[in-house]
Amino acid sequence: MISVRHLTKEFKRVKRKEGFLSGVRNLFSAEYTIKRAVDDISFEVREGEIVGYIGPNGAGKSTSIKMLSGILVPTSGHLEVNGIVPYKDRKANARQIGAVFGQKTQLWWDVPVIESLRLLKDIYKVSDRQYKRNLEIFNDLLELDTFCQTPVRQLSLGQRMRADLAAALQHDPKILFLDEPTIGVDIVAKEKLRTFIREINREFKVTVLLTTHDMWDIEKLCSRMLIIDHGQVIYDGSVEQIRDTYGGSRTLVVELEEEVADFSVPRAELVKSEGRKKWFRFNRLEASPSDLITQIGGRYPIVDLTVEEPEIEQLVRSIYQGQGRRTEVM
């Protein structure tokens, strides 16, 4: 469905001048800095897959999604979306893809959601029948009817995201790009969005490429994960595998009854200490939390404790540091 080979994108950024008539002087400026945002990336996405596309901020995720949607033209390399080269035939590509950018909306700010959908219906040349059928689906799954008469600026973030999903899907795209679709959304609304994404993937075989910083999005939705950093693919494989291989390290946070000097526990490493609170990092395969708690509790009375899962960024970093620049292709 999506095929990316040796894709590279460099940005030439003008070094900005400041002061009077800076805009004009920028026109004649010859000073550039070159940044390689995407560096020789290759991957394939098969039809009907939901692929988590993750990496730290500035890793090149959005840049590659923009190239896949034909907004940006690659510096070099080859890419194809369902047989179409996006930057060569942006309009044809636009008709077969849908996109939601969590940070931006494609809806008109001041008008009721339904009016934006009507305009998009005309833009995408959606037939009346298709429009009605999809609206019913959206009412069903996204409860669109509860807020479709409200102007976008009055919507909650969760509602806005649902409206944007409806806008991205009403022309029945084969591929859906989701760029941080759950950012800033509360837990209940997140769950609704995830259920919907799963549903349209299962029912309509929509292929989904999803970027996120929320590990739960990945865990609940994706069968496969692509991790990129510094513009390169550093991991490509199943979600379970990455948990077993790299996500093994967790942190036990204990709050003791009274302040004590730092101490060590076998098979765990004290990483942080702050008054009565201690942070111990341990490997899931080497030690169990109950063992550690018994050991610590035997020495000092424990008031409170939590086990922290590694954050996505941390996971990515540990993979990056562990793997060096080797690319793992499954």
Next chain:
Amino acid sequence: MRLFWSFTRQSFHSSAIYRFDFWLQLFSVFLMMYSVFWIWTILYHQRPGAFGISLEQMITYGVLGMALDTIFHPGRGPQMYIAQQIRSGAIDTDLMKPLDFHLHMLARHFGETLFRFSTLALPSLIIGYLFLDLQLPAGWAQGLLFVISLLLGFMVLFSLNFLLGLLAVVTLDIRSITWAYNGIVRFFAGQMVPLWVFPGFIGALAAVLPFKSIFYIPLSIYIGRLSGSEAWQAIGFQLVWICVLIPLGRLAWGRIHSRLVVQGG
């Protein structure tokens, strides 16, 4: 064509919300028309016959110019929209659509202009007709030519604005240029003062620049200063510039698209 209608409908939905803003704008247009009316009355009183046309014609020119400013103000074109989308990074969502970008901007701007014409320009014209000696065009033919040249003026202004908007894509910021641009357009377009009042060199420059297509040509046709073959010649002038500016804009967009930088995200 359906696209143009859709965007027009959308404009009516989105702009009808700010009622207070609307009344404020209508009031300020009226104030401007009123000032123009008095300035010409006083100038004619002091130097009758110095401006080449009758006072009624001049007032009509000035008042009409102010009323049309509600749709032709250079600071409200597609370049502002493009600049804003570039600044916020939301230009992605425009480029995601299966639309030709140039046509998309034209349809969007056309809708907004039609909305502003019916809600601001038309009421101002009625006020001007009732209270400020604004006269009707000299005849049906003259009125028709006026409408044609107004539409062509719209295309010229749109094309110029589009080019300026593309500059926003390159430099990411056109705020400092916009200010100068607005001044130049309004001056050379003959919005405040008709071009024949301009002194030698500036008058000659204004005569060849495209800006006069926006205000001077439609207004002069309306008051009957340009009629018959002269009017057709002026419309020809507008057409020539449109034939230059549209391909230029499309060509520039093609070039610029490949170096587009989307801010943020």
